Amino acid sequence: MIKRDGAMPSLWQQTVEPLPFNNEAPAGNYDVVIVGAGITGISLALRLQTAGLQCLVLEAHNCCFGTTGGTTAHLNTMLDTPYTTIIKHVGEDGAKLVAQSVKEAIHHIEKNIETYQADCGFERTAAYLFAQNVQQEKELQDIVTACEKVSVPVHYSNNIPLNIPFTKAIEIPAQAKFSPVQYVYGLAKAFIAAGGRIIEQTAVTGYTHRTDEVVQQEIIEVQTDAGYSYVTNKLVFATHIPPGVNVLHMRCAPYRSYAMAVKLNGPYPDELCYDMYDPYHYYRTQLIDGEPYFIIGGEDHKTGHEDNTAACFNKLEAHAKKYFNVESITHKWSSQYYEPADGLPYIGELPGARPNVYVATGYGGNGMVYSQVATILLTDLITTGASAYASLYNPNRIAPVAGFANFIKENADVIKNLVSGLVTRTQLESLSGLAHNEGRVVVFEGHKIAMYKDGNGNLHVLNPTCTHLKCSVSWNAAELSWDCPCHGARYSIDGVVLNGPANMDLKKIELKND
Template structure:
């Protein structure tokens, strides 16, 4: 574990996910040859792995291409609730899509929960799975009224729920809505077994293999950054943000949000259940077993990627909340996560465009990836096998509902334009030589905007701050030591390497000699 020195009132120095730290996954090679399979799956998270598991068990030859390491992305940084209670969603879906589709959304996520539960039981997977009631609570009168409307939506859709006026936590609430028999688990221990099954069935897995494009046709071919080619009957883009957009314009139809997680040992006992508030700032809670001890995950502080306050303050706000409710003895882990939201808040799952039916995508889970991601895999599998699904029209990526999609489209793209302009006009006179160790900032060299980070050993890393996606200017994320784009959520390490798309190319880097020359040429230093 990286975070050795932690104690009461102290956040870990470095971000690290408990899920990834507590699971040993096998290593897989980089793709170094051209191959042909029945289905190529891009992305090694819950959707990609579950899809490969389903298809391999149907006798198909599958290959997974993962740009980094399996389960090191959004799935490895989840809260790992498995639930169909996705904030205030059902009343909104009834208004925008109608009762039938709202009910289908619920059914898809409940079926995903049941699939996970049955898979765990059948394969005897030890992954800390437990059934929990889900609570959504309101602390203000405004949101109490919204929860009452949501409760009426539950009743209309025949969802097993109940409106109550208290919850078993030391939190004063106006009311709360319970959804019975939801669940939680250790996602990587669960998916680790699915990975084992995939390889036993002859499935191929490649890590550090970046997919960059698709040659379309009856048998499309995925092209990798290193020149590899994977030809298949179907391409499944399960890579968080679709690595290939076709004509879907997904960059303009989704936005990225970050949230933050603390794993903490409470002084008071956690009563069970999984919780989330209605309103802002988001507060989400569940229990977790860490080294044999019961701890809690404290989650929230959502904001658009690359926008907002110093990111460490989000972790600090969660710590304050945890201290007030439970009292915290230790905080062994902190990490952050990122996910995408579509125009109408329902994921895009299915054919990328109507004229490319064998190129499928799954994206836009709105931070509910354990259920939505599994539902996506089930639907993708049906599509590949030519089987009909009652969920196909609900999730089709080509759908468009004027309300709320039209308004969301203009709002989000106006936000992109404003940040594109703002970043280009931003002026800074910060001298990189004055940066302390382990701090980063936007600097100016010869009048040009650059990004600088001085690591813990004093080495200076300078990158160009222009995102390689559409040219927005990235901002420094101090909590995770990364450069984040406020336009479409691309993220880069302090050395400029891509952490999350849609960007595919790294930021331009400057070596020591280039840095010295730039600094010596800048008359301001």
């Protein structure tokens, strides 16, 4: 089973074995270096490699460690941001282009599966969106009208494949589902077979531009925590959210979503289904090794803004048992995504960076399809310098944030760090009153301290100041992690970075002997 960025294993982690390859890459020049080995990074690397470019993928943990390992893997042309909203932001022509791009994205996945024989349970199926009150019916009618404007086929249906009361519903044909980690690992093996290289357990710590004196061309040198540097012509951050500090962090709001896989007594619905509450619930079935699993998701909230994350699972379980004959719950997990300010992702040149540095972020809840939009768009930009989708998803379409540079400086200057050795273990034990496997941010002599007591009673003590932009982290009891409520950085119980945009661990606090 592979690892991912949470304490609770997802359904997908058990579907693959770690990649069988030598985790090394020779120093030298690469046409493209891609940071991040999720669905975006691996899909893009394979497409570029087969186009004749030599590619290197650098991954801080392991392939599919992040959100790709925790998605529920719906493949939709009916997006989380409805076309009613998209039309308001980019007009009908722009919305048609969005619809065209996600349709092309699903086809791209289908074609890859056929080309590379990726055994990942891909299946075309219809999707259903259903209303349960008068207000939702009106919203549904508006969605139907908008879908007709952008040529996304929909029609009203008198039935849905779930035993949930509804007042009105629509069917959207030609959607799809698959097992995402199996898909990505299939592509990763094809990428390696084509001469590409992947290095896992290697974090990128920075990059610099310089001029190659031999060819008199600007190149990018990428530094890693392993002490190695790699030279490239193009650099792509496929890390879900770019590391470091960037204006995009002010335009992407981090959210957690919850999911569970269950075994049912009775039939398993084949189709994708969605209710219309905010946050909404989503449902589907996936066959894995011939065994059906019914997957239910929902209870979304902003990262670090929910005090009792375990309660989100309790609510989701209660919802599942209310409407379905649940035999057992096999998996529970949560995952992170980033909502863009205007409902569309940011794919293209990284704002504020020099040329030839690219980013793909802000996918919202549609990461599987937008990852393929990014693959298509960035391949076109890198190989030809143009794309039909470039303007639509351009990260530089956002207005600069007033006072952004001053905000960063001031936010960094006001933080006071707790010096290690000022406090004893006994003092903290009496102060916190932590139970085993409990974490909490406490205040000691005017300083905040992040504390976790493990199952053996050992204390793990950290400075709770997020290393990204100095917010204070919050404890996530469900995933046993420290989550930043500002920009979504997440850390393990020992302060190791699990999710960007932070690229440095939380500072450990060494306790004084009693």
